[in-house]
Each structure stands twice: as structure tokens, then as C-alpha cells.
Amino acid sequence: MNRRSLIAAAAALPFLPLPRPAGAAEALPGLNILVPAAPGGGWDGLGRAIEHVATQAGLVGRFQFENLPGGAGTVGLARFVTQRRGKADSLLVAGSSVVGSAIASKSPVSLKDVVPVARLTEEAAVIVVPANSEFRDIRQFAEALRAEPRGIPIAGAGGGTVDHVVLCLLFKALGRKALEAQFVSFPGGGATQSAVIGAQVKAAVAGWSEFSEQMAAGRVRALATSGTRRLHPDVPTLRESGYDVTTTNWRGIFAAPGVPAASQRTLVDFVTALHATPAWAELLKTRGWDDAFLTGQDFAAFVAKDQADTESVLKELGLA
Known part of the structure; x- marks a missing residue:
């Protein structure tokens, strides 16, 4: 086979992910991701970013997505709690916005009803x-x-x-x-x-x-x-412009209620391996996301504090 034929044959092959380093997390057969918002937003963007990097790294065999907007995330959250209970292959993409929307709307469900896996980004x-x-x-x-x-x-x-x-x-x-x-x-x-x-x-x-x-x-x-630093040279922060406003939006992933502890650890191992890839670091730069990686019990403690802090702010503003 000559060089031109070899190149043509290689181009016809299906894409194969690069092999994982020794000691890396075992590949998951598949993940079902529920995004409690319409396509095109930040939660959807994070979910698709996870799919892209995890697929290229060979960390997950297949992905299935469901976008369910409504109630600023609370409709999808409720569906996840009731229909994905105990399913270790399911993840919810959510973050600080659903914390506030659940409080403001007096939703019967909140992030207290799901299992924190990892905080990934902040912007x-x-x-x-x-x-x-x-x-x-x-x-x-x-x-x-x-x-x-x-x-x-x-x-x-x-x-x-x-x-x-x-x-x-x-x-x-x-x-x-x-x-x-x-x-x-x-x-x-x-x-x-x-x-x-x-x-x-x-x-x-x-x-x-x-x-x-x-x-x-x-x-x-x-x-x-609304952050503490400029994201573009020509765009000031609110604080430097003279307005006392500084807040950011964190996003992460959650497992369904009733998932066994061993399965929770498997999901943490997966997202830890994802976070360690050079492709993830590059994606953060491209999207303008800050790396806010936190897992397991540390993330659970963060979510609990964020819920309390958010409720205090919303009450002060007359929104809760």
C-alpha cells in the first residue's frame, strides 16, 4: 500500500478516542444528562462540553440528553428527582440559578433533593x-x-x-x-x-x-x-464602574436521589478524570469559564451554604 492509499484508508476509519493513561477512571457505558433549560444556555453549554471532552477522552461510551425548560430549572429538577431516582447513569446539570429560583418560587424540590457530584465552572x-x-x-x-x-x-x-x-x-x-x-x-x-x-x-x-x-x-x-475582573479589555465590571454589585454563577452536576454510595464515587472519579484532561482546561479558556472544581462532600457543604446565603439575599431584596 502506498502512502496516499494509507492516508485514504486511515481517513475512512471511524474516530477512536485516545487510550486513557494507566490508573485512569474506567470508561462508563453511558450517561443520561438532564438539562433543566432550553438549548443554547449555560447549563446546556456545560452539558454539551462534558459530552465533547468525555467522548474524545474515551471516558463515556454514549450520551443521551434531555432538555426540559420551565420554572427557571425547577420543572426539570422535579422530573429528575421523581423519574431518575436510583439511576446511577443519570446526571443533572444545574447551578446557582436553580438555587435562587427554587427559593423565590417556593418550589417543593430543591438541590437538597439530589446528590452533589461536582462543581465545575463559575462565570x-x-x-x-x-x-x-x-x-x-x-x-x-x-x-x-x-x-x-x-x-x-x-x-x-x-x-x-x-x-x-x-x-x-x-x-x-x-x-x-x-x-x-x-x-x-x-x-x-x-x-x-x-x-x-x-x-x-x-x-x-x-x-x-x-x-x-x-x-x-x-x-x-x-x-x-458582575465579576471581580474584566473579561474583555473594553467591558468594565459593575464594581469598578461605581456600583456595589459582585456576584458569579456556578454550575455543576448532580446525581439522582437513591444512588448507592459506590456509584456516587464512580461518578466523582469520572468527573475528576474529565477535569484532569488538557482538553477540559482548553475548553475553560475558550468559553471564558473559571475553573471552580469541587467534588463530593466539599461540594455538598458548598451547596448548603450557597442555599442559605441565597435565601438571605433574596429576602433582603424582597424576592423571597
Whole structure:
């Protein structure tokens, strides 16, 4: 066989993942991932990122996804709790937004009803406006909110979510009441993107990665972020702009209730192996996600504290 024939034959072969190093986690036959939001948002993005890296690394044989939006994550959470109970091949993608939405809506289910496996990422929220918006910077936008708080509809992923909390904290910093905010809830990042690009709303609050493509393409303009550092040289943080708002959005994965301890350890081993791959580190940089890796009991303790802290903030803002 000549060199050209050899290359052609190799190209015709199916993709085979690279072999895992000795001592790496055993490959899982399959994983069923429930994303409690519509495609296109941050939770969906994390789920698909896990699939991409785990498949290439040979850590999982197959993936099956279900997107179930509603109630800012609480509808999918309830489905996961009732229908995936005891199923060790099932994972829920969730995070800080469902903590707040469950509290704000007085949902009968919360993250207390599932098993924390790993916190994976953290990112700041961004306030964006349509490309042709009259608001040229965050100060102009903030002054318009101060002057006419009920006249500026702003999109986000749901009541009590990080999107909603960031907006309400900005209102508080402006000396206005959080309940004056004209927050328009959408079932995930994809729908929020469509709303602001289509000028159905004046602005939107979402995770940085949820609007990164639209910002790069010039469809929307970023006014400010909610983190502690700039994510782009031209986009200031709210705090450096003079508004006392600093908060981020963490995301992670959870196992179903009733899953045996041995299976929980297997899932932790899987995500630990995933996190150790160079491909995962590169993906974090590409998406603008901060590495927030935490597993097992440490993650469970973090979730419990976050629930208590979030409830306190929502009560202070009049949202719970």
C-alpha cells in the first residue's frame, strides 16, 4: 500500500478516542444528562462540553440528553428527582440559578433533593444591549434605570436566578427597589439571546459565555460584568464602574436521589478524570469559564451554604 492509499484508508476509519493513561477512571457505558433549560444556555453549554471532552477522552461510551425548560430549572429538577431516582447513569446539570429560583418560587424540590457530584465552572454575568441601542455605556444605562425603572424591560433566565439577582442588586445600588425592575423571564439563554437581538427587550442579563458569540459578531454590546475582573479589555465590571454589585454563577452536576454510595464515587472519579484532561482546561479558556472544581462532600457543604446565603439575599431584596 502506498502512502496516499494509507492516508485514504486511515481517513475512512471511524474516530477512536485516545487510550486513557494507566490508573485512569474506567470508561462508563453511558450517561443520561438532564438539562433543566432550553438549548443554547449555560447549563446546556456545560452539558454539551462534558459530552465533547468525555467522548474524545474515551471516558463515556454514549450520551443521551434531555432538555426540559420551565420554572427557571425547577420543572426539570422535579422530573429528575421523581423519574431518575436510583439511576446511577443519570446526571443533572444545574447551578446557582436553580438555587435562587427554587427559593423565590417556593418550589417543593430543591438541590437538597439530589446528590452533589461536582462543581465545575463559575462565570460572571454580563449586561448586554442590542447593537443599535441608545445606551452606549453602563453609566448611561444605569441612569436611565434610576430615572425610569419600570420603562426598561430586561430579559433573563427566570425569577430568583443569578440574572435576576444581578439586576436587583444594581437597582439597590441605584437607590431603587428591586421589585421595580421590569424583569422579563425567558426559559434559558437561547431564548434570552433571541429576545435581545430581536429588540423585544431593551437589555438582557446572562452568563458571559451565553452571549460570547453574539458579542463577537457585533449583534449585541456588552455594558458591564458582575465579576471581580474584566473579561474583555473594553467591558468594565459593575464594581469598578461605581456600583456595589459582585456576584458569579456556578454550575455543576448532580446525581439522582437513591444512588448507592459506590456509584456516587464512580461518578466523582469520572468527573475528576474529565477535569484532569488538557482538553477540559482548553475548553475553560475558550468559553471564558473559571475553573471552580469541587467534588463530593466539599461540594455538598458548598451547596448548603450557597442555599442559605441565597435565601438571605433574596429576602433582603424582597424576592423571597
